[in-house]
Amino acid sequence: GAGVSQSPSNKVTEKGKDVELRCDPISGHTALYWYRQSLGQGLEFLIYFQGNSAPDKSGLPSDRFSAERTGGSVSTLTIQRTQQEDSAVYLCASSLAGWEMDIQYFGAGTRLSVL
């Protein structure tokens, strides 16, 4: 079956513009995660959605970052007024249940470049 799909695969934007990154999780997966992978850094947790529970937003680096998950499926990560330090690969993952109980499946990521 289809894996986790992210779009676009690459995004180049100008400093100060807003961007939206999309994640289509595996059908039926209740949990969805966003991570950021900066050059030379490990993955940095951003946000976690689990079913109908309130999302864990504790990893969002600033109020310029927000994420939604509509209908328990597709998720959008929005970065407002982008800065050069936002340049990174943004990874989405999903799992069938809560992450402790199941494997996370990752998308190929969106490479964001802020000029």
Add this chain to the structure above:
Amino acid sequence: AQSVTQLGSHVSVSEGALVLLRCNYSSSVPPYLFWYVQYPNQGLQLLLKYTSAATLVKGINGFEAEFKKSETSFHLTKPSAHMSDAAEYFCAVTIGGTGANNLFFGTGTRLTVIP
């Protein structure tokens, strides 16, 4: 402070040689530990995970890792490297709890296999 340390950002081995990728962590709570592999232009894939069962964990593609609590290590090994093992490998550990925001990734080790 670094919570997950992968010693060596780049490791090169000859085809057929032993692969050893190191991971050390700091955690006061019995952790969950993971190794992921990332091939070029692909998402991360789970190789193996430790969740308090046997300390020697076998994963896919002939990889295994041993959890050594006294050494706070979870090194990844494979007896004989194949060309197809060339990829980036990430260690991940839960630190300070077992929530999704407690999963920390190392900075990765890029494995090169020399023919």
